[in-house]
Amino acid sequence: MAKYRGKYILEGLSEIPLEMERDLDLAYAVCERYREEFPCEMCGRCCHQARIVVQPHEVDRISRAAGIPLHEFVGDYLVRASDGRLLMRRTAPCAFLGADNRCTVWEDRPEVCDDFPYAASMFMSRVYLALTNGDADILELIGYMDDSWPCTRIIRDTIADRVEAARALRAQR
Ligand code: SF4
Numbered sequence: 737m738a739k740y741r742g743k744y745i746l747e748g749l750s751e752i753p754l755e756m757e758r759d760l761d762l763a764y765a766v767c768e769r770y771r772e773e774f775p776c777e778m779c780g781r782c783c784h785q786a787r788i789v790v791q792p793h794e795v796d797r798i799s800r801a802a803g804i805p806l807h808e809f810v811g812d813y814l815v816r817a818s819d820g821r822l823l824m825r826r827t828a829p830c831a832f833l834g835a836d837n838r839c840t841v842w843e844d845r846p847e848v849c850d851d852f853p854y855a856a857s858m859f860m861s862r863v864y865l866a867l868t869n870g871d872a873d874i875l876e877l878i879g880y881m882d883d884s885w886p887c888t889r890i891i892r893d894t895i896a897d898r899v900e901a902a903r904a905l906r907a908q909r
């Protein structure tokens with residue numbers, strides 16, 4: 737399977753066609769702009785989700801940040817899912833969510849936490865679909881987003897204009 741930027745999985749493709757890559761670049765730019773402009777408000781709401789993926793290269797870093805010995809972190813805090821990925825065992829809320837609703841391993845949090853929601857693969861794929869299908873309604877495509885969260889409210893308030901601007905750029909090619 738092909739991967740865009742090393743993390744967005746493109747099922748059924750062994751490589752990314754050039755035109756598709758250019759569209760993915762446009763969608764990625766929309767997502768990254770959000771991340772640059774609207775940093776997380778650390779409200780802690782997303783830290784109540786059930787599936788928090790930890791990549792193998794993140795295990796040592798997070799255990800050190802948490803001050804938990806590696807063997808204890810692996811045994812007590814992680815579990816291997818049926819698809820082989822490592823997940824946080826203690827979630828809803830995450831074991832590393834502090835009493836003040838702030839992440840206690842913030843600087844070393846998993847990439848999936850850093851990506852959420854602006855660069856999460858679900859959002860990125862919806863932006864890509866909206867860009868490549870001029871009839872698609874981006875607000876419908878992101879209907880799964882709860883707009884009572886600070887970050888997702890920003891997205892829902894602004895995404896339509898940003899997709900339109902990206903479509904205009906795409907039309908100039
Ligand atoms: S819900 Fe959004 S604003 Fe709140 S902690 Fe998560 S990413 Fe940050």
Ligand code: SF4
Pocket residue numbers: 782783784788830831832833834838839840841842845846849
């Ligand atoms: S690691 Fe931090 S940011 Fe990620 S879910 Fe846990 S508390 Fe939230």
